[in-house]
Structures are given as C-alpha cells and as structure tokens.
Amino acid sequence: MCSSIIKLFNKLISIPSISPNDMGCQKIISKELLNMGFSIKNFDIKDTKNIWAEIGNKKNGKTLNFLGHTDVVPSGNLSNWKFDPFVPTIYEGKLYGRGSSDMKGSISSFIIAIKRFLHNFKNNMKGRITILLTSDEEGNAKNGIKKVVKKLIKNKEKIDYCIIGEPTSEKFLGDTIKNGRRGSLHLKLFLKGKGGHIAYKDYSENLIHKASFFINDLIKLDWHDKFNNKDENTNVQVSKIFSEDTVENMISENLFIRINFRFSYKISVNYIKSYVKKLLNYYKIKYNMKWKLSAKPFVNKNSRLLNSVVETIVFFNKKKPNVSMSGGTSDGRFIKKMKPEIIELGLLNNTIHKPNEFVKISDLKKLSKIYEKIIEKLLL
Ligand SMILES: [Zn+2]
Missing domain, CATH: 3.40.630.10 (Zn peptidases)
Incomplete structure (x- = not known):
C-alpha cells in the first residue's frame, strides 16, 4: 500500500x-x-x-x-x-x-x-x-x-x-x-500635504517627516496580544512608501504608504482602523484611505x-x-x-x-x- x-x-x-x-x-x-x-x-x-x-x-x-x-x-x-x-x-x-x-x-x-x-x-x-x-x-x-x-x-x-x-x-x-x-488586513494611505521650496520649510508641510513619526508609532505599538510564540502576535509591516517625483529642491505634496496588518483573534478590525485614524489625526495628517480585509x-x-x-x-x-x-x-x-x-x-x-x-x-x-x-x- x-x-x-x-x-x-x-x-x-x-x-x-x-x-x-x-x-x-x-x-x-x-x-x-x-x-x-x-x-x-x-x-x-x-x-x-x-x-x-x-x-x-x-x-x-x-x-x-x-x-x-x-x-x-x-x-x-x-x-x-x-x-x-x-x-x-x-x-x-x-x-x-x-x-x-x-x-x-x-x-x-x-x-x-x-x-x-x-x-x-x-x-x-x-x-x-x-x-x-x-x-x-x-x-x-x-x-x-x-x-x-x-x-x-x-x-x-x-x-x-x-x-x-x-x-x-x-x-x-x-x-x-x-x-x-492570523487575519490579514491591507491599507493603502494617500496622504496630502503642502509642497514647496526645500529652503523655505515653513511655507510647506513635509509629509515624509510627518509620516515617519506616524510609522514609527504604528510599528512600535503594543497591541497587548502577546502569545508564547511571537510569530502569532499582531504585526504591522509597511511595504511601500512612494512620493511623487520632484526635483531636488522641492518638498513633495503627496505621499503613498502601503501597510499590512497580520492580526490575532484578540484584536478587532475596527480597533485597528480607529487606532490608525487616531494616529493620523494626532499628527494632523490629511488622508484618504482604502482598506481591504483579505482574511479574518x-x-x-x-x-x-x-x-x-x-x-x-x-x-x-x-x-x-x-x-x-x-x-x-x-x-x-x-x-x-x-x-x-x-x-x-x-x-x-x-x-x-x-x-x-x-x-x-x-x-x-x-x-x-x-x-x-x-x-x-x-x-x-
Ligand atoms: Zn499550500
């Protein structure tokens, strides 16, 4: 057999x-x-x-x-x-x-x-x-x-x-x-700032700087769902950051960020969504967002x-x-x-x-x- x-x-x-x-x-x-x-x-x-x-x-x-x-x-x-x-x-x-x-x-x-x-x-x-x-x-x-x-x-x-x-x-x-x-939740973020001359920083809003604080907070967040095996914990990965192509002395007006959340059964989708929005608002970032839940x-x-x-x-x-x-x-x-x-x-x-x-x-x-x-x- x-x-x-x-x-x-x-x-x-x-x-x-x-x-x-x-x-x-x-x-x-x-x-x-x-x-x-x-x-x-x-x-x-x-x-x-x-x-x-x-x-x-x-x-x-x-x-x-x-x-x-x-x-x-x-x-x-x-x-x-x-x-x-x-x-x-x-x-x-x-x-x-x-x-x-x-x-x-x-x-x-x-x-x-x-x-x-x-x-x-x-x-x-x-x-x-x-x-x-x-x-x-x-x-x-x-x-x-x-x-x-x-x-x-x-x-x-x-x-x-x-x-x-x-x-x-x-x-x-x-x-x-x-x-x-774990579940899988995708996020596409379209951020909008204010472009301008790189030497006159106060006249523009540098999204790359703002977004770096946002990302830093997001990836360091403790989701309070610790498992013995750390590969089971909720994890956030930023997989793409893309700004419009400008010349060297310009601050760009737009920024695109792609993020994936692998989340445990202890975390709800709504919790993730509201946390991200809270963080964006905290850094006064203007945004459009597109979520896609590919697995619960x-x-x-x-x-x-x-x-x-x-x-x-x-x-x-x-x-x-x-x-x-x-x-x-x-x-x-x-x-x-x-x-x-x-x-x-x-x-x-x-x-x-x-x-x-x-x-x-x-x-x-x-x-x-x-x-x-x-x-x-x-x-x-
Ligand atoms: Zn297979």
Whole structure:
C-alpha cells in the first residue's frame, strides 16, 4: 500500500499544474476515489477546477473533511534545480519535484490513508469522509474554496472536522500543527500635504517627516496580544512608501504608504482602523484611505479534532506538537464559514516555494499513517 502513495505522488508531480491550472491532477485523484467508492461533484469555476468527494453516511456520525490544493507555484529559474521540477526524482531517500511538500505529497498521503481505512473499517465507519480540492490556492484564490464553500452552504452541506494538508512541520514531521491563523488586513494611505521650496520649510508641510513619526508609532505599538510564540502576535509591516517625483529642491505634496496588518483573534478590525485614524489625526495628517480585509483570524482550542491530532502525534513522535497560529493565510479562512473544527497538519515547510523542493519518502509514509490513525479516532 505504501508504494501506492508514491505511485499517486509521481503521477501528480509529473503534471505542471501551475496555479490556477489543474491540468488533470483532479482527474487522476477522482479516478482513485471512484474506485474507492466515493461519489464526486465537480465545481469548475472559470479557470479553476474544484472537486467535492464523499463517502459514508452523514446521518450516523460526524463528517471529517480533508482539504487540499492541486496547484503549485512556478518552478522559478530552472538552473537552480538539481532535477527537472516536473519529473519526480528519487535521490537519497528523498522525492524531488515542485509541489512535493506543498502539497501533492500530503494529498497522496491522505488519499492512501483513507483507502487503507476503508479497506479495514468500511462497514464500521460512523459518519462520512469528504474531500475538497481546488486548483486555486497559490494564486489569487478567487475561484477556489471561497466560492465552492458558498455553494456547499447553499446545498446545506455540513462538516464537523476539517484537516488541511498544508506543510506545517518545521524540523521534523508533526513537530508543528496549526490550530488557526492570523487575519490579514491591507491599507493603502494617500496622504496630502503642502509642497514647496526645500529652503523655505515653513511655507510647506513635509509629509515624509510627518509620516515617519506616524510609522514609527504604528510599528512600535503594543497591541497587548502577546502569545508564547511571537510569530502569532499582531504585526504591522509597511511595504511601500512612494512620493511623487520632484526635483531636488522641492518638498513633495503627496505621499503613498502601503501597510499590512497580520492580526490575532484578540484584536478587532475596527480597533485597528480607529487606532490608525487616531494616529493620523494626532499628527494632523490629511488622508484618504482604502482598506481591504483579505482574511479574518480564526482559532480552534480544546476541540475533539485538536485533541485527536495531538494524541496521534504523541503516539508516533513521543512528543507533543507545537500548536501554532503563525504563518500566512490558508484556505482555512474560507472553510471556516462552514464552522468546522479546523487543524492544519502536513509535511515539512523548509523547501516549499523554493528550488529543489523535496519530501522524504519516510515522511510521506509516516504522514499517511498519522492521517489514518486520526480517521480511526474520529470515525470509529
Ligand atoms: Zn499550500
């Protein structure tokens, strides 16, 4: 059965499914799932392919959903790769290829885990297993899980538990899992001052000076949401400052600033907005602003899913995983609208989005066993 993980893995890695192109990955997976007895619904939305697969009876137990994406990021400069990124290559116990860790490896692992589980316990299963896959996670994520979840909710679909196969492990498999993510809020600020001759400073209003005080206060602010792991704290990053191009002896009239807030579940969007406005007013800066909320924060504490995942990892690693909300956003922000308990658990993230992305063969097999054990805990 272990060789079937690698067989499926090799088929998927051979396909250059650069986001949002699925290029047949989901067809291969669907074939595997149909053979296992799943029924499948396709949701093709513009350039994006999505599938929803299910097996079991939702009326006699809980629904456990596995969430994943078949798209990958581009390979980047090919000369940095030891092997062709779309020719799966085994070298020294490792499988190389774009998407091996993020996340065709974990998709292969959970599908084969489900296959083994059904082989052993199909008649004793209480509840239902569902699988939701998209080809638009690495790109703008417009036509992927976000839209499919809306359709599923309309169809009155419910899930109780959701395991996302994103690569959460850091030094060894299962050392870190995610029980939530921070939110992400973007701000574009258009500031207006008074231009003038640089030698007559009192006749102008130098926005660059004023804005530097504003930025300094903003990035030093204590948001009072300290977590043990500082990567979970609310954090502000200024990513662009741009003034109109003037000559050397002029003070510019306009200034553009781009800011991103990664905020924890302890901080509200309104609090951030009102704080920024207060600060701008304090420095008497005239502004227009444009906000974009791209993800709300979420967290999962003390749930049956979290406890089952932690127990399973302790069983395999003899060590508790680090439970974290750090990192960027994931499709968890969309699936959370269906109100399941959510945990992210997957392969190592040390080579994702880089040249020579790889996964250890032993990790693929172990992850599959971990997933299998979790299914047993939840559905038997
Ligand atoms: Zn991913």
